[in-house]
Amino acid sequence: MAGIYENAVKVARRTMTLFFLVDTSGSMDGSKIGTLNSAVEEVIPEIYKLSSDNADAAIKIAVLEFSNGARWITPAPMDAADFRWNHLNADGLTDFGEMCKMLNEKLSRKAFMSDVAGSFAPAIFLLSDGEPTDEYQKELGRLKENNWFKKAIKVAVAIGDDANKDVLAEFTGNKEAVITVHTPEALTKMIRFVSVTASQIGSKSSGVGKGGVDQATNKQNDTIEAIKTTVAEDPVGGVEIANTPVSSENQEDWDW
Amino acid sequence: MAEYYPKGYKIPLANGSYAEIIQKLGEGGQGVVYRVAIGGKEYALKWYHKGAVQNPKKFYQNLENNVNKGAPTKAFLWPLYLTQPVDGSFGYIMELRPKNYREFSDFLLAKVHFQSLSSAVNAALNITNGFRELHRNGFSYQDLNDGNFFIDPTNGDVLICDNDNVAPYGESLGIAGKARYMAPEVVRNLKRPDVMTDRFSLAVVLFRLLFLDHPLEGKRVVEAPCLTEELELKYYGKDPIFIYDPTDDSNRPVRGVHSNAIKFWPLYPQFIQNKFITALSKDAMTGKTTRMTDNDWQLAFTRLRDTIITCPCGSETFINVAGDANCVNCGKKIPKPPVLNCHNHKYGLALFPGVKMYRCHIDKDSDDFTQVIGEVERNPKNPAMWGLRNVSDIVWNVETLDGTLKPIAKGQIAPITAIKAIHFPNSIGIIEYSK
Ligand SMILES: [Zn+2]
Secondary structure, three states: OOOHHHHOOOOOOEEEEEEEEEEOOHHHOOHHHHHHHHHHHHHHHHHHHHHHOOOOEEEEEEEEEEEOEEEEOOOOOEEOOOOOOOOOOOOOOOOHHHHHHHHHHHOOOOOOOOOOOOEOOOEEEEEEOOOOOOOOHHHHHHHOOOHHHHHOEEEEEEEOOOOOHHHHHHHHOOHHHEEEEOOHHHHHHHHHHHHHHHHHHHOOOOEOOOOOOOOOOOHHHHHHHHHHHHHHHOOOOOEEEOOEOOOOOOHHHOOO | OOOOOOOOOEEEEOOOOEEEEEEEEEEOOOEEEEEEEEOOEEEEEEEEOOOOOOOHHHHHHHHHHHHHHOOOOOOEOOOOEEEOOEOOEOEEEEOOOOOOOEEHHHHHOOOOOOOOHHHHHHHHHHHHHHHHHHHHOOEEOOOOOOOOEEEOOOOOOEEEOOHHHOEEOOOOOOOOOEOOOOOHHHHOOOOOOOHHHHHHHHHHHHHHHHHOOOOOOOHHHHHOOEOOHHHHHHHHHHOOOOOOOOOOOOOOOOOOOOHHHHHHHHHOOHHHHHHHHHHOOHHHHHOOOOOOOHHHHHHHHHHHHHOEEEOOOOOEEEOEOOEOEEOOOOOOEEOOOOEEEEOOOOEEEEOOOOOEEEHHHHOOOOOOOOOEEEEEEEOOOOOOOEEEEEOOOOOEEEEEOOOOEEEEOOOOEEEHHHEEEEEEOOEEEEEEOOO
């Protein structure tokens, strides 16, 4: 005879959306976009596991690519369980401003942030190797007024030295949230590490025990802290963060 | 970026032997858990990520201290041995978790269900008792949350894990817990975790265990579109409101969202609801009144278990010691069965087939809810006749309705309708019939 607890349903969970904003301009063509495609594809099962074992929040995934204009790959945030990564191709310009505009439109309770059980602030992961080719300032300015964006965990990975790190820092609001990678190995590692860490921190009830009395913690800072610790101890290298010494002397390996 | 130890890798232990890696079992924020072999027997090794512990030296010493003191009860997956500090980090050895235990979060995520009402109540009783014994041994837990428990869904047996955060009273390991489970004063950073804050976390855990929702998350929390760190500080720290606070209905559960609370809360007897109302009152949360003690909870859940019987429909349900009740499953009226009033109404045991009597019922100085002393059985020849069998070594003196005393030794049965009272060595149990 079934007990009454057979009728229990899954607890109401908030949603935390992990956004991948991917530069698919022509300069990304070749091993950059190839490495990126494989790395994201490989991390999705880990994100799915984080979500399915998580009693605090479900993790969803949204993908926006930008080159000539910008396009949502996911029409709405998708459950990590249902999400399959479609390999992106790289071609065209870097319409960074258009990307900001499209992101801004969807960061709204009327659009992507509409879960009935509520949301946690999203985690936004930007990957780029270049320089905006459009007039991006106005759209970035607008995006930065969006409350969802303000509260989001924002991390950018600059792929190689041609990336405009100042623009990325403007986007994340923090120089230390911009990680430069110099090798395919470093890119792969950072995609995995940032996706997992930002998802973990973003999808859990916030940590306590740090900061002052009645001072809210800050998930963005917690994420940066975790990334810095990891980069500082990483034996492989090819990764660089503002104010953190480069983690490897092995820099002649840089192939980008 | 964690690198994992390969199979066969040997990690030296503080006691001079070594643990050989068999396989990686899992990974959390703090570290990796491996299956290892030590001298031919298999154990679990928790290995910390480098930099995962704030003050490694103090943490290591505290673990050493816990290893030496030993587990408070067998419900704890306690650190048994420490490794030597190697490769810039360290770990500890514990028993492997048997497969019949499932993570608490799996119950919350409805991947597994309690098989019965009594398995849920037993789990509450076992968790409460674990913390009571931990606190009695001079420890506080500090980081109680849904990741700390493994539960057997069939019987409610509990394993308490992550005991590396356990520290003696007054010691703080700088543990940063999750806002949803920490006491308001810890969320606000007014205080470090200690026994008092453990008590709050215990109330949250017990609520989640029985009602499978969160006691502070109702209407107002759902209405916040984005649960920012600032709002978490408010809802769990500065201004928490219990979803069933009788003095404030602003945070009631929402239909379609908090379905479990809405379904399971009304099934539990008033006296249990009242315990949660007291434990999660504004005064108790803000520290104006003292918090429910582990003892209060243990007594409450022991009393609750006394009232669980099996309805003819096959489902377990609660009886009402004060009158009739309705089955939680089929809704049929359950007339009050005879009740054994122990220690002047401290316990009221439903004398219904299948119900067990424990040491705490017959010994006024004991709170042992595990040692079975007696059982109510049906007469195999006449199932309408119920008897109480003595399964203990203690001889009972049953006072029959006509006032004579009859000794009942181990294995013997007294027909319930013939009993007026039972004289135990240091107490008397009196039978109450419904009117
Ligand atoms: Zn029934």
